[in-house]
Amino acid sequence: MLGFNEPEVLSQLASTVALRPRIDELADRLVDEGFDHLFLVGAGGTYAQMWPYEHLARRSSTLPVRAVIAAELVASGDAALGERSVAVFTSVSGTTEDSLSAVEFCRSKGVRTIGFTGYADSPIARAVDVALVSEPKAWPFDPQMLLFMGRLLSRRGEFAGYEKLADELAAIPRLMVDVAKQADPSASAFAEAHKDTDYHFLVGGGNLWGFTYLYSMCILEEMQWLRTTRVHSAEFFHGSLELLEEDTSVVIFQGEDETRALTDRVEAFARRISRDVTVFDTRDYALEGISPEFRGLLAPLVLDTVMGRVSKHLERVRDHSLELRRYYRVMDY
Structure with a gap:
């Protein structure tokens, strides 16, 4: 497949689920020692990737858990930060300046810090109290975060069946390769049909809202310089729907959690207005070996894999490299 190195993908994902013993040990130690607040800290895409796990905690736990933007945390502070707090950071390179500043800020408050990254000698890996390192460039962080929050x-x-889930996640590398292969034809077709589309309206809800935000901002805007609107499916009928016209490209991310009906409602309305509605639905993928009760939890990982194929084909048809930047890490700001 175009731009798809299967052995590399398998190896990278395997390195994420192989962290399970260390993740289990770490989670056990945190619970045994006790803590009162959990902060999930990121910047850009890594901030968006924290939302599904705040969402998981919010619907099943009384533990105060919140996803926060690294730079805002440093600028505004948080009254809950202290020795009874834990902060989790993710960074592919381990060099994200805003996240590094947030690590240092948290440590200055006595917060216990944890980092998931792909480089053991990176600034963030060296700065946190505990670094859990996968292979370089391993993305996304959903396997690690799902294991961590699940344990x-x-x-x-507050979470039934963790051992069963964790055992099943061992199949993630092969399953995601299968998802990528299945998604590739439709991804290519979407890219061909939208080669000249310069505006996309993206909708998602539940544990896919973070991915919706991520794909809109970090991929279509940052990597393809396309204009987008992104809206939570529960908020669709409060303003943004007025932007729809008959030729608006509406991209809907559909998962399998309790918010599915909210996104179904958006799809039904959007099809009344626009002739260009595309739904990417995790239900279309078999995920053999994953129990039905866990499928919804894997939606962000599945959609990241599916849309990774779309990104590669958009890069091809638009002749616009996903690595090309005008400002990000190019200019000082």
């Missing part, structure tokens, strides 16, 4: 909530008696 943590399980130990608190």
Whole structure:
């Protein structure tokens, strides 16, 4: 497949799920020692990737958990930051300046810090109290975060079936390769049909809202310089729907959690207005070996894999490299 190195993908994803023993040990230690607040800290895409796990905690746990933007945390502070707090950071390169500043800020408050990254000698890996390192460039962080939050909530008696889930996640590398292969033809077709489309309206909800935000901002805007509107499916009928016209490209991300009906409602309305509605639905993928009760939790990882194929084909048809930047890490700001 175009721009797809299967052995590399398998190896990178395998390195993420191989962290399970260390993640289990870490989560157990945190629960045994005790803490009162959990901060999931990121910048850009890594901030968006924290939302599904705030969402998971919010719907099943009384533990105060919130996703926060690294730079805002440093600028505004948080009254809950202290020795009874834990902060989790993710960074592919381990060099994101805003996240590094947030690590240092948290540590100055006595917060215990944890980092997931692909480089053991990176600034963030060296700065956090505990670094859990996968292979370089391994993305996304969903396997690690799902294991971490699953174990943590399980130990608190707030997540049933963690051991079963964690065992099933061992199949993630092969499953995601299968998802990529299945998605590739439709990804190519979408890219061909939207070669000249310069505006996309993206919708998602539940644990896919973070991915919706991520794909809109970090891929279509940052990597393809396309204009987008992104809106949560529960908020669709409060303003943004007025931007729809009959030729508006509406891209809907549909998962399998309890918010599915909210996104179905958006799709039904959008099809009344626009002739260009595309739905990317995790239900279309078999995910053999994953129990039905866990499928919804994997939606962000599945959609990241599917849309990774779309990104590669957009790069091809638009002759616009995904690595090309005008400002990000190019100019000082």
